[in-house]
Amino acid sequence: MSASYLMPTYARQPISFTRGAGSWLYTEDDTPYLDALTGIAVCGLGHCHPTITQAIQEQAATLIHTSNLFGVDWQERAGEALCQAAGMDSVFFANSGAEANEAALKMARLYANNKGFARPKVIVMENSFHGRTLLSVSATANPKAREGFFTLDDDFIRVPFGDVDAVKQAAEQHQDICAILVEPIQGEGGLNTPKNGFTYLEELEAVCDANDWLFMLDEVQTGNGRTGKYFAYQHSNARPDVLTTAKGLGNGFPVGACMVRGRANGLFSAGSHGSTYGGTPLASRVVYSVYQELSNTDVMSNAVTEGDFIRSQVTDALKDYGVSSRGAGMMIGIVLPEHIDCSQLVNRARDEQKLIINVTGGHVIRLLPPLNMTRDESTQVVERLVALLKPTLAQ
Ligand SMILES: Cc1ncc(COP(=O)(O)O)c(C=O)c1O
Structure with a gap:
């Protein structure tokens, strides 16, 4: 990236997205990334939800x-x-x-x-x-x-x-x-x-x-x-x-x-x-x-069902490695053992798994997916996260 005029208040990741739809973010070359962070708990209904977009468009014109x-x-x-x-x-x-x-x-x-x-x-x-x-x-x-x-x-x-x-x-x-x-x-x-x-x-x-x-x-x-x-x-x-x-x-x-x-x-x-x-x-x-x-809609009950699904599937798949979970609904913490080096996990999830996550509190993976995530997408979050974590935990 060339020199930026922006104040360095954030340690930005070397990627930017040009389009979003539901649980997915896309780069300029249209590579899809599964967004399990939603702009840090913001886009609960997913990116560019049609009803919200329509409301914005109508009101902006009024x-x-x-x-x-x-x-x-x-x-x-x-x-x-x-x-x-x-x-x-x-x-x-x-x-x-x-x-x-x-x-x-x-x-x-x-x-x-x-x-x-x-x-x-x-x-x-x-x-x-x-x-x-x-x-x-x-x-x-x-x-x-x-x-x-x-x-x-x-x-x-x-x-x-x-x-x-x-x-x-x-x-x-x-x-x-x-x-x-x-x-x-x-x-x-x-x-x-x-x-x-x-x-x-x-x-x-x-x-x-x-x-x-x-x-x-x-x-x-x-x-x-x-x-x-x-x-x-x-x-x-x-x-x-x-x-x-x-x-x-x-x-x-x-x-x-x-x-x-x-x-x-x-x-x-x-x-x-x-x-x-x-x-x-x-x-x-x-x-x-x-x-x-x-x-x-049933979005809030979906948040409970899919949040519980992601939590239980991830901890089940990683139960031999001392991984636990916490949180409620689509506010999900995957707690890794303290000795695990988490410094590269966000970058590796993005580059290797095309999955957007966050790490907080030093060793807690924070997932804040859209509340209306489908079962297929939740399954993909689990699969991508487990594929990322298993080799790291097994080392
Ligand atoms: C619990 C809580 N309160 C307040 C804030 C600040 O919100 P904002 O960044 O919109 O000012 C945040 C942001 O992460 C938050 O998580």
Whole structure:
């Protein structure tokens, strides 16, 4: 590749794709690659889904942007659909996951301000990822993302993921906590699932209720059907006060959302937060179309069936090599023994197997395939992955 004018914020792979359809990406010479990553949990309905493409085309030819100074009918419709799906009272539309979390964290500070706190703190988790704005990166654990940015460390308390006792201990030690922000399953941090499953969320909610903190869920990655429910917390009886999402919300169209209910409802008022682009007619129509597709088809149950299939087939084929799996639905972690060198796996999967994957947490293969993957495609994911891993594991 010739010299690039792009800032080197990503270690890019030496390949680019010119076309996508369903579970497949194509290079300029039309070589197909099976996409088990979907732009990092974004294109849940697959690439260029015909219904979403049609909605984009129609809306782009009708009205793309006015401003939030005016009524936006598609934003009203998308907001109603999303709040009803999540059991929330109201929504703020942003353009990314980081912005959705920035809104949530700002609201937590308003909540604390209303209670007369001088220096509020939010509890966040080890290995968390919440985005790259200054507040959301301060909530993020990854040292590489934080380094040099004078992160707002006094405003957060970090505890181990999955450890409710650590949260209770923090409650005893600090008077000025106003909220918890947590991912139901940690995506970037290693596909970490809490050890007692989603009841962890119920336990966290109980601590929040006992202390009058906001219970805030980051479902930027786990939301929009990825785990087999519209939102991952719906696998439990927990109910968040604040809920953020993005990624699959627009199936590739950039959009994010921060929803609130109950004691968190009404914290923002005119002028206290905003976004020029948040919830344009175009973005909102896409959100509404994705929502319709998820709720009127069997895509979410397919995510469970095919996710379980991939997990069980891969671990079965590699059971002699200490390989295990975790995650839910189409959020799949294949956990390799720690001594295995994973540094070349992404490149080898791409070049040798024409399979797009990701490695996280050092030794966890992260698969985020389209929710509507066919059985034939899931079988191909398994076959290609096993063909890649078996010789490496057998060495
Ligand atoms: C759980 C979680 N929160 C927030 C973000 C940030 O989202 P965005 O990159 O859209 O700002 C991500 C992105 O990976 C994420 O996985």
